Amino acid sequence: MGKRVLLVEDEPNIIEAIRFILNRDGWRVHTHSDGRDAVNVVRQTRPDVLILDVMLPGKSGYDILRELRTEFAEAELPVLMLTARGQMKDRELAERAGASRFMTKPFSNADMLEAVRSLAGA
Amino acid sequence: MSTLNILIAVCATYVIFLFLIAFMAERAAMRGRGHWLRSPVVYTLSLSIYCTGWTFYGAVGNAARSGLEYVTIYLGPTLVMVGWWWVLRKLVRIGRTQRVTSIADLISSRYGKSNTLAVGVTILAVIAITPYIALQLQSVTLAFEVFANEAAAEAGTAIGQAQDQTALWVALGLALFTVIFGTRNLDANERHHGVVMAIAVEAVVKLTALLAVGVFVVWGLGGGVSATLERIDASALGHWQMNGGRWVGMTLLSAAAFLCLPRMFQVLVVENDDEGHLRTASWAFPLYLMLMSLFVLPIAVTGLDLMPVGTNPDTFVLTVPLSQGKEGLAMLSFLGGFSSATSMVIVAAIALSTMVSNHIVMPVWLRVSGGGAKVSGDVRHVVLLSRRLSIVGIVLLGYFYYRLSGGGEALTAIGLVSFAGIAQVLPVLLGGIFWRGATRTGAMAGLTVGFGLWLYTSFVPSFGAGMVFSEALLSHGPLGLYWLRPEALFGIQGMDPTLHALLWSMSLSTITFFVISLITFPAPLERLQAAQFVSIYQHTGGPRSWTGGVAQTEDLMIMTQRILGSHEAQALFQREARRQGLSGDLPEPTPEFLELLERELSGSVGAATAHAMIAQIVGGMQVSVEDLMAVADETAQIMEYSARLEAQSEELSRTARQLREANRKLTRLSVQKDAFLSQISHELRTPMTSIRAFSEILRDSAELAPEDQVKYASIIHDEAIRLTRLLDDLLDLSVLENGQVNLNIRQGRLGAVLDRAADAAMASEAGRKLTLVRKAKSEDFVLTTDLDRLSQVFINLINNARKYCDADNPRLEIRVFRGEDRIFLDFVDNGTGIAAEARDLIFEKFARVSDQRAGGAGLGLAICRQIMRRLGGEISYLAGESGAAFRVILPAEVAMAAE
């Protein structure tokens, strides 16, 4: 295994939790907390799966995703979007921006693991 | 061929000659070659219509009866002319700048363009002048009679009833001449070149005639100057026997009449072409008057000597030459008297018809025809017709008066009654041009009193006892009221009747005019006109020529100022002048500019009026009375209406602005309210995510290290507290907003409250280190309020500074100062502050200036605002500081004096 996950999230406790869950499953987890340079970080780390929060300081997750999808190299990157606003509107927005999967906070650890696995396997 | 027939032939020739002169002058003026028509000499000569048939014949009669008194009739005008700098200069300037068409127009215009006043003056003038016109007809008839008698004596036959026919023919001829030349050119200036030229020629004829008779009397009959003087001294008139009252009174009366007589106003002001002419006339016309009166006394004395007792002294000018067999001289003298009479009737008819037509006929016609004179040509036609009918009417009125009165009175007496009547206008006229406080009501009252008294004391009694007033009324007063006898008002007896009438009517009308003016308040239009008339020299430049484009532009300017206000008008004209590439402030009146101006004006006065007004100045269209009326009414209404409209529209736009503001805020708020649920969701879900994740970890991972278990449990704990705090805040806000809050009022020092708040805010680990700057002394007073709530506000503000102040060394200054009824606490940090557009949003729920996650839910300031409202104060963003600055305001009653 040893696949890499990039987690872009600004709540330290949530980072801690996801890192723990994925580490235990054998993933290497990189984290980043700022939206502004998130796209560059994605290019540099070239992760297998990207977990992207919507509410980020500096730049929204949707904008980051839209930017990534327009670049050829990252067009196929599996992205899991996390949002704390569980409305239909947010889901639609995420899909239109090109998210591979969409999860609402709070999530169960098993769902998270399952989602990352399936995205990496696809 | 008899003398009478020759006379008729000469007369006819003379009349044809006058027609020709008038016709040629008219033609020359139309071809633009009429410059010489408008010389100071012609102007001066045209003034000579003051010397009517009355003065031509009657002066000698007057001299034969009362000696030197006759000169007063000439001295009055002499003083007015010599003193032109006082009154005439101003009248002429006003007449020219305000485009006055008659004395009634001037007075109406001055007193707020009141048509009622104009009608009053017109009626007064018609009543006063009609006898005067009759007098002229009588003088011509009298002169004819002299020749007819002579002829009858020669032929030995009795004369028929030819007099009335003579008067009728003269009247008809005069009406014809006046209609032809008086209503020929209807230009805005009301100037009649043909008429003026004809009366100038007549002026020369009458002066020559009188001088010729005088020279004949002094040198032909009297044997030189000294011999004539001796003869005068030897006569019944040989000693100075002047009634002082009459001397002063007659001089005053003639001066007043000179200014107020409609025909004098016509030639002095309306027909005036150049103010400079007045300068020449100021000495030339007195010279004319002096020459006219020079030989009067010698002729009178000679007549008394030579003629048989019982000869009418009014006809001495004719009978003396005739008795000496000088028929040619008598004929010339007749032409002089004829000229005097005709020129007076012509100009008086023009002046009166202008007044009658403009102020009475036209308004009536407009009302009857529905006021809809839309087509300019239509109005022009009606004005012409109305003028012509008025002329014929006025001349015929004079004729009928002559027929009815029987023509028996001595000429001078009728003349003086007329003078006294028209002099009633003087107080109102002079008050109008020298006194700003004169009001329309005052003028109306003064005129009414003067007119009424004149009718009662002078005009009606002049018909003689038994005509209108009974003998009993004259001698015992109306209803036996002794004090009200028409010719001895308030018991003044034995006074000269003219003087008596003059004294009462003039003094009482003047007093009424002034008193009523003092106690009434003028309408806006009146005050505007008053300012324009009284300070006419400030509104216009010095004397200038009336020709060329600039003069026209100045008129347009004056008019535009009256409508748009001076500032706008000047700006408009300057702009246009610059556009035309001219250096001055007055542009050329190009068609484009006129069009522009008309548009500008129609915005204020309506299109039809604007068009008419411009046409009036630029020419090509007659001033219709509709224009005058429209302007009079509209301007007054518009001034009031537009002021109201302005206030309304200002309020409207203020309301609209507020509405827009509210709408903008609502839109933003609705976006924010919409986000409210999603925000709450977010704020709640974030801590719950951590709690759920770590509780699952704890549940599912049996092999966790103990320190990890503790760490994760404490994360769960912290997040649970965060959730609780958020819920607390929400509940707090909800309670505060619904007003269900119980305040815990206590006493405490502000300093202590701030200390506690600072400690609490600094204790939390989130945020950066912050330096507080405070002045202990300023905080040293006791508050009586809910200290905990206040402290909550302070904590919030200090926390915000810790979170958001972006300076390298964050610093928060707390300034406390006390105003009259309020206490101010300013919290100012040294960061970059809050963007202006966000300032009114920060106090809303969940508002966060940036996306920066700073641990709060964005409810802090919303809660602060609610707390401050509950405490009777307020919190607001303080603009104008370099950093973020909040001002907390507390009502002063919560503070007690420093201990």
Place this chain on the structure above:
Amino acid sequence: MSDNRPRFGPPHRPPPFLERGTYIQRRVMDAARLLPLLGVFLLALPLLWPAGTEAAPATSRTLTYIFGVWTVLIVAAAFLAYRLGRGEGARGRDAADG
């Protein structure tokens, strides 16, 4: 900061001392105003003469006096009119109203 505020000078006033020509012109205007008053005075003077008695002056003398005053007024008015006219031509409209 305070330097940027617009300054309003004193309202335009004519200079306290007029040049000689203007000064004389003003006095000519004064004379034009006074002339009719002089005329009233001179013409009212005969009222103080004895009248109706034997002491009354002969009419010829009164006649001469009145026409004399008349002539004086005409000549004075002509002179003033000439001066005023010359002044107007030279100075234009500024001092037309003294």
